[in-house]
Amino acid sequence: MPSEQELLTFAAAVQYYQEDTSQHTLFDAACYAFLAFDQASPPSARLTVLYILYGLYADLPLEKNPFLAFFIDLIDGNDKPNADDENDDVKRNQNDDRELEQHFVYCILEGTIQHVKDLVPQSVCDDPSTLPPIHHFAERLTQLKTCVSTLVDDPCGEKRVSKTINKPKDTKQAIQSGYVNQVEYLSQQMEKVLMHAFHTHPEVVDICGLKPEYLPRWIELNLLLASDITPMFLKRPNFEEYLQALLNVPVSGHSLDVIHHLVTCANPCHLPSEFLHMYISNSILSCELLAKGPWQDRQVKLVAKFIQSLLEKKIIRMSEYLVEIQSFCVGYLRFKGVAVLFRMVSSEAQKAGYEIGRARPTEQKQQQQQQQQQQQQLAGPSSSNVSRRSVV
Numbered sequence: 430m431p432s433e434q435e436l437l438t439f440a441a442a443v444q445y446y447q448e449d450t451s452q453h454t455l456f457d458a459a460c461y462a463f464l465a466f467d468q469a470s471p472p473s474a475r476l477t478v479l480y481i482l483y484g485l486y487a488d489l490p491l492e493k494n495p496f497l498a499f500f501i502d503l504i505d506g507n508d509k510p511n512a513d514d515e516n517d518d519v520k521r522n523q524n525d526d527r528e529l530e531q532h533f534v535y536c537i538l539e540g541t542i543q544h545v546k547d548l549v550p551q552s553v554c555d556d557p558s559t560l561p562p563i564h565h566f567a568e569r570l571t572q573l574k575t576c577v578s579t580l581v582d583d584p585c586g587e588k589r590v591s592k593t594i595n596k597p598k599d600t601k602q603a604i605q606s607g608y609v610n611q612v613e614y615l616s617q618q619m620e621k622v623l624m625h626a627f628h629t630h631p632e633v634v635d636i637c638g639l640k641p642e643y644l645p646r647w648i649e650l651n652l653l654l655a656s657d658i659t660p661m662f663l664k665r666p667n668f669e670e671y672l673q674a675l676l677n678v679p680v681s682g683h684s685l686d687v688i689h690h691l692v693t694c695a696n697p698c699h700l701p702s703e704f705l706h707m708y709i710s711n712s713i714l715s716c717e718l719l720a721k722g723p724w725q726d727r728q729v730k731l732v733a734k735f736i737q738s739l740l741e742k743k744i745i746r747m748s749e750y751l752v753e754i755q756s757f758c759v760g761y762l763r764f765k766g767v768a769v770l771f772r773m774v775s776s777e778a779q780k781a782g783y784e785i786g787r788a789r790p791t792e793q794k795q796q797q798q799q800q801q802q803q804q805q806q807l808a809g810p811s812s813s814n815v816s817r818r819s820v821v
Contacts (some may be wrong), residue, residue, distance in 0.1 A: 440546040442477050443484035456495070459485045463496060467723055472526045473550035476533055480550075483537045491538070492573065498682065501574055502727055503534045529554065535563045538573060575653070627658050641667075641674040645684075652683045656690045660698050663691070672704050680715035680728070685735045692744050705745055709736060713757045726764070732757075733766040740773065747777045 437445060450458035462481045469475045479500075486494045494500075533553075536542040541561035545553060553559055639647075639662065648655040662671045678684040688708060691698045712732045719725040736754060739745045751774065758771035 436549060438547050438549055439477065439480040440484070442550070443481050446481050447485070455485055459496065463499065463723070472529060472554045475526075475530060476550045476553060479530065479533055479537070480542070480545075483542060491540070497573060498727075499723070500534050500537055502730075504531050504538070529557050532557065532560055532563060535565075536561050538570060539564055539566055624654060624657055627661060641670040642677075644671060644674040645678040648678050648683050648687050649681070652686060655683075656687050659687055660691060660694070660696070663698050663700075672701070676704070676707060676711065680712045680732070682731055685712070685731055689735060689738060692739070693742055702745075702749070705739075706749065709739075709745070709750065710753065712736075713753060716757070716761070729761045729764055730766050733761070733764065733770050737766070737770045737773065740770075747774065751778055 446458070446462065450461065453461070459482060462478050462485075466475060466478045469478055482496045482499070483494070486496075491497060533542075536545070539561075541564075544561050545559065548559060639658075644655070644659070644662075648659075659671070659675075662668070665671070675684070675688065678687075688700075692700060692705075712735065716725060716729050716732055719728055736750075736757075740747060754770065754774050755778075758767050758774065761767040762771060
């Protein structure tokens, strides 16, 4: 016989969850629900968690939902469960459950999820046709992906609200007030003001006074603007300080996007090979430092996609990263993106005369010598060398 909770509608489940977690802030309560998603085994329970993550922030625009990145990942992810020892029926059921979850998330992203608020989750699992059809609004999905938010802060919190008041209203005021060093969350209007200033008046780069130590926060809070102006600051005489600041940025979707933009945009920046090597090493390390779970899974996918893109565009040379990339891939082969990267690296390694997982003796010796030379250079007194920083 179904329990009382199992008979709750989606809307009632959100209300019940809010009452049950009333001692916590809204954001903390949402985080607890998010962490319970992977442990939820019945498909109905997983749909309930998805609706709770949506429902807790239903009064805000979807762009402000801190779990939007998670929703996007669910519809973009094509990873299949590692079920080599399971029969075809179990695999088929798992695929059906995954498709149902993706359909449910599409309803959230397309704004049609309200049509199911009075339904019981189990009834949706029994009859998926009760869900609104998917319209595949490409423009809307693209818009959501460009403004996707990360799980950093509660968008309803006072701290975030206080950052949006008393903004400079024009270019002159924004520059003269030293506003760029306040490192705040900007409205789209304010971003346009500053972007216009930087592009219309190139000398703004010299007079605005953006300090290197503020660059990491700019990237996390204002991704589009940071991607647009960072190349300008890397052309300054003290560009090494900004490179060092980029190494201090925690490896996230935002920082990976900025570095990728720097080396692949229409006028790419020619970043030092030592810097790229350090950043890629830090990216791999960031995956290892995260505890197993959805956050590590997402980080692994982002890093694998980043490395694969750099290899395909010939930004980095396979021979310089062979050992590191293969070691990274071996630990996360359950992800489709990592498996694709591993096959690419292994194929190139064989063409170059390497054994899988091990370089030829002569090549291995050369790699060791190169690594020793790089370490000696990085340990030297020259300020032009960027020191390696670990990331969490």
